[in-house]
Amino acid sequence: MKHAINFILNREAVSIRIEPHITLLEMLREVFDLTGAKEGCGAGECGACTVLVNGKPLNACLMLAVEADGTEVLTVEGLANGTELDVLQQSFIDHGALQCGYCTPGMIMSAKALLMENPTPTEKEVIEAISGNLCRCTGYKKIVEAVMAVSQKNGK
C-alpha cells in the first residue's frame, strides 16, 4: 500500500505517494532524479548517501522514504543558489578535493552539517565530522583542507 507523505525537499514543498519499502535514497534518486547521494555500501558504513534531514546528516540508505513525512530534506543539489555554488562546493573545486567524485556529495553534506552548526571548526572537528564518509581514492587530506579553508574564511 502506498503512503501519502509531505516534506520539504531542497526548500520546496513536495507531496508524493510511496511504497513503504522504498528507502529515502531510492526515492531521491529514482523518483526525484536527485542522483548526488549515492549508494555505496547500503549499510551505513560509507556515507556516500549522506543527506541532511532537519539539518542533521544521516544515511539516506538507512531511512525509509515514508519516514521523511513532515521533515526537511537537503541534498547536495540544494546547496547551490541557482548557478552560484555554495562556498563549500567552490572550496572543494579550488582545492582539488576530489578524485573519482563518488564520495564527494556525501563528504560535502557531512561537512556542510558541521559548518551549519559550527562555522569555524578545528581540523580535529572536521576529521571527526567526516569520519562516517569513506573516500576510497583516500583523498582525505585535500578534503580536510577544503573544509578548513571555509572554516578560516568564516573566522575572518
Place this chain on the structure above:
Amino acid sequence: MRQFEYLKPKTLEEASRLLVQYGEEASVLNGGTDLLVRIRDGISRPKAVVDIKGIDRLKEISFDEEKGLTIGACVNLNDMIQYPVLVEKYRILAEAAHTVGSCQVRNRATMAGNITNASPLADTATPLLVLDAMVKVFGPQGEREVSIHDFFLWVRKTCLQAGEIVTAVRIPVYKENVIGNYQKHGRRDAVDLSTVCGAVVKIGDQVRIALGAVAPTPIRAWKTEEFLKGKNLTEDVIAEAAEIALRETAPIGDIRASKEYREEIIKVLVRRGLGSIRRD
C-alpha cells in the same frame, strides 16, 4: 528491499496491540540503522514494520534526583550524548555511545535499539551493566522494569515477551562519582564494531567491570569484582584480576578476530581499565 506493511502507532497501547497481532511477523522500527540492513540482507523478513517514533513520550529524556536519568527509547544517540547530566554524571555512557557507528548513524540510532538488538558487542551495553541500569518495558500486561542484568538472554535474544516494547532506560543516581572509562578495541577508529569492549569503573570503593564481544551476551565480571573487594590495585592484583576476568568469558573466533586474540585483549582491557581507575 522486500515489501512490508508500514504502521505508525501514536500510543504504546496501539503499538503493543499491533505487535501481538502480527507476532513473529512484526519488527519494531526505531532508528532503523540495524533493522533496515537486516531486511535488505534478507535476515529479517517482517510482514509489518511498526514505527514507534510516532509515540511522543518515547522521545523524552529527564533527570530526577531520586529516580536518576531516564532516556526515552526514541532519543537518538547524538541527542543523548549532548544531554548535560549524562556528560556530567555518567560520562562513561556518553563515551561509549559516541563510538557507535558514525555521526550519520548516531543521528538515527538509539540506545534502546542498541540493547534490544542484544548483540554481544553493543557499545552501550557494558556501561549500562556497570551502572546497574533498569530497562522500562511496556506490554499487554502494562509497564514493568527489568534489570539490565536480566535483560540479555543470548545472542540477539532479550527477555522481552510478545507485544513488549522498551520505552526507556533508567540509570540510578550515585552519590559518589563514577570514575573510569569505556574501552573499545576495534580494527579501525571510526565506524567499526568492537573486537572486544569493556567498561571498568570505580563507584565509591567498589570496582565494577563489564565486558562485551566476549560471550553470547555482554557480561559483568562478578567474580573478578569479588576478588578485587577491599584490595589495593597493585600490579600483582591487577594481573591476577585480568586472569580471573578471562576465565569469566567465553570468546569465539569470527570475522573480526580469533578466539586467542580476543583472550589477549580481554586481559589488556581489564589491566588498562584497572590501571586508569587506580591513578584517578
